[in-house]
Amino acid sequence: MVDTAHVQLQPPIAPASVLRRLMRRKLALFGLAIIAVVVGAAIFAPWIVRYAPNEQLFEGLTLEGAPMPPGGEFLMGTDLLGRDLFSRMLYGARTSLIIGIVANGAALTIGTLVGITAGFLRGWVGAILMRFTDLMMAFPALLLAICLAAIFRPSLWIVAMVIALVNWVQTARVIYTETTSLAEREFIAAERTLGASGARILLRHILPHLVPTLIVWGTLGISVTVLLEATLSFLGVGVQPPTPSWGNIIFENQTYFQAAPWLVFIPGAAILLLALAFNLVGDALRDVLDPTQRGRD
Amino acid sequence: MIAAPEVVAAPLLSVQGLTVSVRDRGVVRPLVQDLSFDLRPGETLAIAGESGSGKSITSLALMGLLPANVSVTSGQLLLDGTDLARLPEAAMRPLRGARIAMIFQEPMTSLNPVQTIGTQLTEAIRAHEPLGRAEARARAIEALRQVRISEPVRRMRQYPHELSGGMRQRVMIAMALALRPAVLIADEPTTALDVTVQREVLDLLRDLQAQTGTAVILITHDMGVVAETADRVVVMQAGRMVEEGPTTRIFAAPGAEYTRELLAAVPRLGTGAERNAPLPPEAPVPVARLSCTSVHYDIGANFLGRPTHRVHAALGVSFDIRPGETFGLVGESGCGKSTIAKALAGLVPHEGLIEIGGKPLSSLTAREHKDIRRDVQMVFQDPMAALDPRMKVGDAVEEPLVIHRIGTPAERRARAEDLFRRVGLTPDQMSRYPHEFSGGQRQRICIARALALRPKLIICDESVSALDVSVQAKVLALLQELKTGLGMSYLFISHDMAVVENVVDRLAVMYLGQIVEMGTRDQLFGNPQHPYTQRLLDAVPIPDPARRSRSYLRPTGEIPSPLRPIGESPPPAELIDTGGGHLVARYSD
Numbered sequence: 001m002v003d004t005a006h007v008q009l010q011p012p013i014a015p016a017s018v019l020r021r022l023m024r025r026k027l028a029l030f031g032l033a034i035i036a037v038v039v040g041a042a043i044f045a046p047w048i049v050r051y052a053p054n055e056q057l058f059e060g061l062t063l064e065g066a067p068m069p070p071g072g073e074f075l076m077g078t079d080l081l082g083r084d085l086f087s088r089m090l091y092g093a094r095t096s097l098i099i100g101i102v103a104n105g106a107a108l109t110i111g112t113l114v115g116i117t118a119g120f121l122r123g124w125v126g127a128i129l130m131r132f133t134d135l136m137m138a139f140p141a142l143l144l145a146i147c148l149a150a151i152f153r154p155s156l157w158i159v160a161m162v163i164a165l166v167n168w169v170q171t172a173r174v175i176y177t178e179t180t181s182l183a184e185r186e187f188i189a190a191e192r193t194l195g196a197s198g199a200r201i202l203l204r205h206i207l208p209h210l211v212p213t214l215i216v217w218g219t220l221g222i223s224v225t226v227l228l229e230a231t232l233s234f235l236g237v238g239v240q241p242p243t244p245s246w247g248n249i250i251f252e253n254q255t256y257f258q259a260a261p262w263l264v265f266i267p268g269a270a271i272l273l274l275a276l277a278f279n280l281v282g283d284a285l286r287d288v289l290d291p292t293q294r295g296r297d
Numbered sequence: 298m299i300a301a302p303e304v305v306a307a308p309l310l311s312v313q314g315l316t317v318s319v320r321d322r323g324v325v326r327p328l329v330q331d332l333s334f335d336l337r338p339g340e341t342l343a344i345a346g347e348s349g350s351g352k353s354i355t356s357l358a359l360m361g362l363l364p365a366n367v368s369v370t371s372g373q374l375l376l377d378g379t380d381l382a383r384l385p386e387a388a389m390r391p392l393r394g395a396r397i398a399m400i401f402q403e404p405m406t407s408l409n410p411v412q413t414i415g416t417q418l419t420e421a422i423r424a425h426e427p428l429g430r431a432e433a434r435a436r437a438i439e440a441l442r443q444v445r446i447s448e449p450v451r452r453m454r455q456y457p458h459e460l461s462g463g464m465r466q467r468v469m470i471a472m473a474l475a476l477r478p479a480v481l482i483a484d485e486p487t488t489a490l491d492v493t494v495q496r497e498v499l500d501l502l503r504d505l506q507a508q509t510g511t512a513v514i515l516i517t518h519d520m521g522v523v524a525e526t527a528d529r530v531v532v533m534q535a536g537r538m539v540e541e542g543p544t545t546r547i548f549a550a551p552g553a554e555y556t557r558e559l560l561a562a563v564p565r566l567g568t569g570a571e572r573n574a575p576l577p578p579e580a581p582v583p584v585a586r587l588s589c590t591s592v593h594y595d596i597g598a599n600f601l602g603r604p605t606h607r608v609h610a611a612l613g614v615s616f617d618i619r620p621g622e623t624f625g626l627v628g629e630s631g632c633g634k635s636t637i638a639k640a641l642a643g644l645v646p647h648e649g650l651i652e653i654g655g656k657p658l659s660s661l662t663a664r665e666h667k668d669i670r671r672d673v674q675m676v677f678q679d680p681m682a683a684l685d686p687r688m689k690v691g692d693a694v695e696e697p698l699v700i701h702r703i704g705t706p707a708e709r710r711a712r713a714e715d716l717f718r719r720v721g722l723t724p725d726q727m728s729r730y731p732h733e734f735s736g737g738q739r740q741r742i743c744i745a746r747a748l749a750l751r752p753k754l755i756i757c758d759e760s761v762s763a764l765d766v767s768v769q770a771k772v773l774a775l776l777q778e779l780k781t782g783l784g785m786s787y788l789f790i791s792h793d794m795a796v797v798e799n800v801v802d803r804l805a806v807m808y809l810g811q812i813v814e815m816g817t818r819d820q821l822f823g824n825p826q827h828p829y830t831q832r833l834l835d836a837v838p839i840p841d842p843a844r845r846s847r848s849y850l851r852p853t854g855e856i857p858s859p860l861r862p863i864g865e866s867p868p869p870a871e872l873i874d875t876g877g878g879h880l881v882a883r884y885s886d
Binding site: 096185186187189190191192193194195196197200204205209 | 551639642643644666667668670671673674675677679682683684685686687688700701713743746751
């Protein structure tokens with residue numbers, strides 16, 4: 001009959017069911033496996049490695065003072081200072097993941113707060129918030145990150161903060177659009193006629209509908225964050241040596257690329273794989289959680 | 298159309314044993330089962346049924362436009378001896394449009410919004426016939442003239458959004474008939490249109506059919522439309538044909554139980570229960586009073602960002618709702634009836650006076666505003682949209698109590714259970730989500746939610762319009778029962794005159810944001826004074842084939858726009874008492 005055509009909003013999906021549907025996708029499973037390996041390696045690093053990551057080993061260098069190639073005593077070889085690359089990689093994974101989760105979580109929180117406030121309040125508050133978001137979007141993210149990192153003394157947490165300050169914009173945009181369309185829905189009008197307060201509508205009736213979007217953006221955002229951390233560290237304004245991170249391992253060793261290619265290749269491949277894994281999982285999550293993409297598997 | 302062809306001609310289209318099934322995760326489920334009917338040249342066949350009856354799937358099967366996971370699993374669709382069901386897509390394409398054409402319910406979504414009417418029409422013609430651009434254009438203009446669109450040459454340059462709903466549907470008909478197809482399938486062609494526009498479109502279809510001899514398959518849920526237009530009817534229920542026969546016979550002596558129930562549930566004008574009880578008396582304090590209430594929206598912006606135009610959605614509306622009465626507000630889309638509902642519910646700002654229980658809305662503090670929500674509740678048109686899909690329905694019904702901090706959690710639960718029983722559901726359904734219910738059940742949930750705060754007034758904004766007639770009748774009965782049981786008042790907003798006649802005590806007719814006539818039900822339906830009210834009543838399709846084809850005055854031109862430049866206000870309608878409280882706006886003929 002008179003059907004008000006709307007994009008179908010979804011009833012909640014049980015987390016167990018999401019995981020089951022995710023497991024049915026081969027690529028997502030591949031991504032999950034990589035993430036599991038990296039997370040496991042990062043957590044259990046002290047028990048896995050034989051040498052401390054920052055220890056400069058005498059036997060880590062050849063008699064001529066060159067780094068040892070992979071194989072034998074050192075699984076991934078050693079770097080220019082004779083440190084065990086395998087150990088540095090595992091501890092580096094901790095850095096990458098901490099930044100991936102902390103920075104991305106902070107970015108997601110800021111983005112959600114800005115987006116939901118602007119989308120729900122509209123008016124001049126919304127206009128100011130969104131114009132500021134546009135301004136941030138127009139700013140070259142890397143340049144901003146370098147500036148911020150240069151002003152503060154770089155450390156792991158500062159890097160996380162810098163990345164969060166650069167990355168919240170996309171989330172804010174997406175959440176803003178979703179909130180504005182949700183706020184115009186009839187069930188929100190129905191809540192108002194019941195006398196519900198703005199806070200109640202936001203927390204009980206708008207936020208739950210944003211959860212799938214946030215999960216997807218959170219997952220996809222981790223790969224961006226990991227890459228940005230690597231970039232910053234590579235540029236020397238990220239995580240500072242001797243703390244290992246995948247980005248600064250490449251940074252430290254880039255000049256000897258031809259003599260010791262594994263020092264660049266291994267961390268590079270690790271970054272690539274982890275970013276790819278999060279992207280695969282994020283994409284699969286979007287397919288599972290987003291009703292408009294349904295029926296394509 | 299006028300009468301079924303005397304000589305039984307050979308069928309133009311013959312459907313035999315049609316079964317259409319959907320494949321869903323390896324399970325094959327039939328949507329239409331073993332359907333057979335014939336369509337003869339020049340006749341109108343109605344396929345009638347409620348939602349889920351398979352009527353639309355049948356039309357899509359005929360057009361070869363079934364969704365990817367739905368297919369014809371057995372049976373034949375013979376058009377001129379060719380079985381459409383077995384025809385490959387490449388062979389089907391030239392037939393579509395040229396031999397068998399279709400018009401849809403929603404003309405806006407069926408037209409391409411970024412192309413002009415002219416482009417779309419000429420493209421459609423040239424896709425099927427080897428005509429030059431100029432010839433096709435001439436043919437398109439001719440088609441527009443045929444569907445009685447004013448200024449066809451200018452319309453060719455317009456975009457779909459520049460036309461009204463009725464005009465767009467005419468364009469669709471023009472497009473469908475430009476190629477002179479043998480069969481025209483009209484899928485709910487007038488459901489999205491206002492009742493006066495519906496009347497024009499139905500008349501137009503009938504006239505064109507008489508001229509061109511096209512056979513029409515009319516898919517509809519509206520038995521009134523069936524009675525007015527069809528020669529024969531196929532009644533469907535849950536994918537199966539229940540009954541088939543000439544319209545007059547089906548209406549006079551329905552054979553199947555389902556058809557009888559369906560016809561009994563159809564609201565009819567002039568059959569409203571005789572009024573035994575007197576009208577609720579005028580109380581010193583009305584439940585709600587509107588006095589010269591106006592609502593307007595500003596749109597457009599000049600270079601300083603100031604609005605340039607103003608939509609006068611409601612203008613100087615005055616009425617009051619007495620305790621225990623059902624007050625009706627009727628009119629066509631855009632007349633301002635929903636705006637009034639929103640203003641009463643505090644969803645849009647208003648000018649003038651709205652009093653609820655004697656307290657003017659505009660002078661309330663935020664605290665009082667929240668309290669007054671307990672007295673006025675609203676039931677919306679689409680219950681699926683009005684319920685949060687992520688909230689269990691039990692929580693939804695309890696929510697108003699939580700918001701207003703009434704009772705302990707256990708008391709709230711008990712109250713919600715009581716409400717569920719009251720609206721004809723069971724408390725064990727409370728832990729389900731809205732999508733697990735049917736449309737009628739969802740509307741019952743919305744009613745339960747509205748009742749939770751024991752309001753004095755419930756606003757029903759088109760609350761039964763989206764429901765099937767049989768469900769509609771039950772929900773209306775529920776509303777009636779609740780009213781007598783709880784002593785509430787209703788503001789009943791609807792475009793459906795027949796429904797309104799059956800439920801209201803008094804009503805007001807709105808046109809372009811103003812009330813043009815107001816009075817008791819008997820005054821308005823028995824003696825409509827204003828020409829607009831008369832037109833509205835005349836346009837209602839009557840579910841009785843014996844009373845078909847009354848002459849109907851076709852209005853010319855479009856409905857005037859409620860959009861005015863800022864600073865210029867439309868003249869207020871002056872209401873005159875013609876006796877006994879029957880108010881009629883002054884009008885010029």
